[in-house]
Amino acid sequence: MNSEIEKLGKERAEANGSLGDLNCRKSKWEESLGMAKAMEVDRQRKWEEIRDEAGLLIGKLEREIGNHDADVDVLSMLRGELRAGEKDWNHQKLYKVENVYNDSTAQLQKERD
Structure with missing residues (x-):
């Protein structure tokens, strides 16, 4: 036990x-x-x-x-959303923004001169 x-x-x-x-x-x-x-x-x-x-x-x-009065929808561009059947993220729109910037810069330089 x-x-x-x-x-x-x-x-x-x-x-x-x-x-x-x-x-x-x-x-x-x-x-x-x-x-x-x-x-x-x-x-x-x-x-x-x-x-x-x-x-x-x-x-x-x-x-x-x-x-710069550019016609770009940045959010759509960054998201790559479709608008009018095309992707917004393309070189033409970026080029357009760049041209607007360059044109305004050139215009400012002409005004200064």
Whole structure:
């Protein structure tokens, strides 16, 4: 009877040790999961900052192009959206913007002279 009690006591001690190991692993996994979630939230926040900054830059670019009276829809151009069956992102529109800029620069130089 005593040997059976001792045997059960040893099994209980081993089971408790295994349970302790499992709890330790569980804690480490929960910690890793928490860190992964925090990293994901941080990554999402950075993407939101990038999108916000890109929006500001696109707005600034549109204002600059608008200052030169160019007929360009920058957002459509950057997104490559279709308009009138053609892609807006083509060299003709960029060339047109460049020409407007160059023409206005040349005109300013003539006025100065």
